Amino acid sequence: MRPAALVRPLVRSLHAYVPGEQPKVRGLIKLNTNENPYPPSPKVLAATKAAVDGRLRLYPDPSAQALRVKLARLHGCGPENIIVGNGSDELLALAVRTFTEPDVRSDREGPAPSVATVQYFSPSYSLYPVLADTHGAAKNAVPLRPDFTLPGVAELKRGKQWDFKAALTFITTPNAPSGRGYATTDLDALCAAMRGVVVLDEAYADFAEEHALARAQKHPHVLVARTFSKAYSLCFQRIGYFVGHPELVAALDKMRDSYNVNGLGQVAALATLGDLGHYRRNFRRIIATRERLRRELTGLGFEVLPSRTNFLLMRPPGPPAQEWLRCLREQKILVRWFSAPMLSPFLRITVGSDIEADALLESVRLFRGTGRKP
Numbered sequence: 541m542r543p544a545a546l547v548r549p550l551v552r553s554l555h556a557y558v559p560g561e562q563p564k565v566r567g568l569i570k571l572n573t574n575e576n577p578y579p580p581s582p583k584v585l586a587a588t589k590a591a592v593d594g595r596l597r598l599y600p601d602p603s604a605q606a607l608r609v610k611l612a613r614l615h616g617c618g619p620e621n622i623i624v625g626n627g628s629d630e631l632l633a634l635a636v637r638t639f640t641e642p643d644v645r646s647d648r649e650g651p652a653p654s655v656a657t658v659q660y661f662s663p664s665y666s667l668y669p670v671l672a673d674t675h676g677a678a679k680n681a682v683p684l685r686p687d688f689t690l691p692g693v694a695e696l697k698r699g700k701q702w703d704f705k706a707a708l709t710f711i712t713t714p715n716a717p718s719g720r721g722y723a724t725t726d727l728d729a730l731c732a733a734m735r736g737v738v739v740l741d742e743a744y745a746d747f748a749e750e751h752a753l754a755r756a757q758k759h760p761h762v763l764v765a766r767t768f769s770k771a772y773s774l775c776f777q778r779i780g781y782f783v784g785h786p787e788l789v790a791a792l793d794k795m796r797d798s799y800n801v802n803g804l805g806q807v808a809a810l811a812t813l814g815d816l817g818h819y820r821r822n823f824r825r826i827i828a829t830r831e832r833l834r835r836e837l838t839g840l841g842f843e844v845l846p847s848r849t850n851f852l853l854m855r856p857p858g859p860p861a862q863e864w865l866r867c868l869r870e871q872k873i874l875v876r877w878f879s880a881p882m883l884s885p886f887l888r889i890t891v892g893s894d895i896e897a898d899a900l901l902e903s904v905r906l907f908r909g910t911g912r913k914p
């Protein structure tokens with residue numbers, strides 16, 4: 541008997557999510573997965589280290605109560621409005637399982653039923669289609685405008701592809717990997733037109749000028765996703781959360797694992813909330829580096845999209861983006877390239893520290909200046 545024959549046909553047909561590389565190469569400048577270049581604050585490191593003792597034998601708080609109370613205070617809501625996850629990725633997966641049905645049609649022809657539809661704009665976070673597939677839900681990927689701006693409600697109605705009744709719609713805002721911010725008024729109009737659950741995935745909101753958290757307080761069918769990973773330098777600890785209506789939060793809560801959020805992560809996130817000034821200074825530094833990098837790369841012939849995040853999407857001059865990827869890699873600078881047709885002419889580069897930005901600019905000038913074919 542072949543073990544693979546024991547696996548559900550749906551699972552056999554899946555393609556695993558491809559995350560950005562995490563190579564352990566010495567001296568590598570890692571600008572490929574939007575991590576924060578600055579470490580967690582000294583207070584967060586001290587609190588986390590202090591929690592490493594005999595208590596590791598105990599289960600953590602199953603509902604991350606202290607963290608939810610503190611987050612509720614920060615956002616002006618109640619703890620019943622908040623669910624914490626093992627990174628926001630876990631919560632995005634829970635949302636798919638909580639709000640959408642698997643698509644059980646045998647032929648899968650024609651438009652899928654709305655109750656079985658996970659909807660999102662393309663391009664946006666590449667995890668959404670993977671989550672829909674693992675659940676057996678149908679995917680409705682609707683293109684953004686060619687300049688990656690958000691289509692308006694009337695435009696979506698005319699286009700006919702957008703499903704206003706989709707059980708679950710993910711909107712990455714500001715968007716990844718384009719970096720574009722969406723105006724809160726536009727998001728509000730879109731949310732108001734939707735009949736299913738809408739998740740506004742705000743992984744990069746701290747680098748933007750506005751955020752849409754109040755949408756989750758205004759519309760009962762809107763959830764806002766946040767994470768400590770990017771802005772709060774805690775990718776390693778896996779802490780994300782949703783803010784939304786208590787009835788949606790309670791539904792998600794039934795679907796999660798009993799101890800889904802690890803104890804040291806809870807400690808680190810709590811300490812982070814006690815030291816927000818430190819992080820706000822980091823946001824300002826990263827935004828300043830981002831704008832300098834955008835100016836200088838534009839001067840070097842790159843077509844750089846405006847960004848409200850901690851990364852830049854750009855069309856490099858001369859050789860194809862994939863060649864630039866290879867050449868920068870030779871210089872020990874790792875950036876991200878996506879093969880999707882709308883994205884393949886572009887590179888996505890995480891905004892690192894000023895020193896990393898200078899190293900990137902130096903490599904770019906080298907290729908351009910020597911006329912060496914990258």
Ligand SMILES: *Cc1c(COP(=O)(O)O)cnc(C)c1O
Nearest residue numbers: 627628629665716743767769780
């Ligand atoms: C990084 C990222 C996430 C995942 O965050 P985690 O909390 O680390 O799981 C979710 N959404 C978007 C758009 C992201 O870029």
